Amino acid sequence: MTFFEEMLAVFDQLATYQCPVVVCGDFNVHVDVHDNTHAVHLAQLLQCYDFVQHVAQSTHRDGHTLDVITRHDTTICDLRVGGLISITHLFISVCA
Numbered sequence: 001m002t003f004f005e006e007m008l009a010v011f012d013q014l015a016t017y018q019c020p021v022v023v024c025g026d027f028n029v030h031v032d033v034h035d036n037t038h039a040v041h042l043a044q045l046l047q048c049y050d051f052v053q054h055v056a057q058s059t060h061r062d063g064h065t066l067d068v069i070t071r072h073d074t075t076i077c078d079l080r081v082g083g084l085i086s087i088t089h090l091f092i093s094v095c096a
Contacts, residue, residue, distance in 0.1 A: 004041055004042075004045065007042075007045055008045065010023075011045065011048075011049045011051075014049070015049060020071065020072065020075070021071065021072055022069065022070070022071045022076075023051065023068065023069075023070045023071070024067070024068060024069040024070070024094075025067065025068060026066055026067050026068075026089065027042065027066065027067070027068045028066055029042050029066065029068075030064045030065065030066065031043070031053060031055075031065045031066070031068060032058070032064055032065040033064070042068075046070055049072070050072055051070040051071065051072055052070060052071060052076075053068055053069070053070050054069045054070065054071065054076040054079055054094070055067055055068060055069050055079065055081070055092065057081050058081070058090070059081055059089060059090050059092060060088055060089060060090065061087070061088045061089070061090070062088070066089075067089070067092055069092065069094055076094055076095075077094075077095045078093075078094065078095040079092070079093070079094045079095075080092070080093045080094075
């Protein structure tokens with residue numbers, strides 16, 4: 001199974017839940033590069049399930065957005081990207 005096949009299975013399962021769901025993590029996809037094949041595929045998958053990507057700035061030392069915080073509605077608030085927490089990744093805090 002590919003990454004996107006696995007993600008499709010996860011989102012199919014999440015679609016059956018009757019409660020708010022937040023999906024977050026380092027997806028290792030340059031979501032800020034709009035012509036990147038993987039970024040386009042991930043954006044289409046999120047859109048298909050009415051999830052919104054809330055991270056809109058760089059989360060990696062080298063300047064790309066690799067991290068995803070997405071929710072079925074838009075109640076994510078106070079998202080902040082801060083200092084390095086590892087050699088390459090920045091700290092993200094959020095109120096959901």
